[in-house]
Amino acid sequence: MSGDRGSRTANILDVARLAGVSHQTVSRVLNDLPNVRPATRARVEQAIAQLRYSPSPAARALVTRRTRTIGLVTPVAADFGPTSIAMHFNVAARAARYSVETVSSLDADPANIRAIVESLLRQRVDAIVLVVVDVEVLELVRGLDLSIPVVAAASTARRSPQFVSIDQYRGARAAVRHLAELGHERIVHLAGPQRAPDAIERVRGWRDELNERRLEVVAPIHGDWSAASGYRLGAELDVDPGSAVFVANDHMAIGVLSALRERGLRVPHDVSVVGYDDVPEAGYLYPALTTVRQDFAALGELMMQKVLVAVEEPDSATVDTPLPTHLIVRQSTRAARP
Template identity: 70%
Template structure:
């Protein structure tokens, strides 16, 4: 140790720099490889050894840099996420809850937003994320053609698509839009309605496709007529515009709207025509957006559990990263049905 002119101890070289993995190893009395295993939650480390390493990390205030960790593990603990360039409730909720699940698993998320959701844009985004050496990729699919692109990709890292589809694949996770739609229509049938219209989402949107399929099958199962669905763009404005076009609607009919915002626009359109909800027309939405219970009337709707979806995506990615041979097909997550005051029994 050297001394300064006034007799005080000069700072040691080690105290003037950040601790590294070798400092932690020396203090804990283990190899730097063991420290690396503890940092990356590798299970084959004895509890007593793990405790010594963790104590050394705390004592030295060691914080491994992402670059250093990537060199040791060949991983960046970063997941690339590709989302549509929209503010729709489903995709934005999926992205938010996936980020929550990723942080809980100590992964960061690098998000790319696509102004246009098409095959060329998706391929370009995937290539950009690969250059950033992400450990896996998540893609929120809003165009059915994009799902085919995802399933055809041959990458050296896992990729998971969030998409409602009849196609089952280890690379796809979803919430069960089909059964959710059937539950909505079944509720209206049980209330005595025999003419049930559908305001659908965009014709190429996977969620909209599955909700149409559920609507049609539930009507067919109850031997009720199916009329042509009217397609909107998920917005309240499109729900209002479609509501003005539903010239066949009259007291006693019901409408299943593909999402809550379209249902909101429909309520306004019916009010402008002098029709009351639910006295004249019953309406069911889909999503259970936070505003749904505060609408006038409060909206009966199908609730999606986006927190569970985010956790499922992360769970699938962890298995795909650590144990790729154990990745299996996931069962679509169930929806739940929320009855409020926008639906009523049909008086005969």
């Protein structure tokens, strides 16, 4: 048996290890894609030659049947996160010389999503990519068993090779940590929809950071990602001078800022506010919004690289580490009043 293992055929991960690069980079070289440094390309090509590597026959057979089209399933809502993910995935797909057939789902009903997937399969797409905004669709994706690669952008504590994500959990903890280090002992959370995976992970991060610091945990209040819901809930938030609010996205935070102003509470003098996403308008609000930045361009690129690797080497799937977030400190937070 040991002799069999020693003589096994090299795969794309072996090439990546020998060349000292990621498997995504090897895939870019194999597909003759741009944005690979000449020295890196040469190192990969040398590793390919040394290992006598060639993509699996099954993958090569798929090449001849490719339509170079990817099916993308997105929610119909114009929320900043899903819209940005879809846009940057399209950019990455075009750079890889693929076209994208985008279908927007009017609702997150799993039966509806399955019907969309089946329609894309009839169009002979090479892969299916989904932007997941509902936990039931998340479970549907886990159960899909298709003959082509499936990649989903979805926040989940249960990682698997088919999912890519931005680290919502650690992003939320960073936001709460910032407020706690400013001396705020009561940090209210205005959360996103209860069935949204991003919202669930942000609630988990908020709660864990408060528990670790032994600060008060009150039940989160759920909005719907819109500025209108932020305004409506902000008008009733149980806050007083010295409190802080961690809001699950910037659009809701915009509504909260307006509601607090109407209540006569000054941000940040009376109440500190942190948002999430770093929308383009965040730095131009009054006060400029402290928020958590997500790299949607990197996520779109990662999704496309995941598709390329899945097509090249169906058996070399790996679990990817969630992409990091970055806390952007602006004028909506300050030290708590004594």
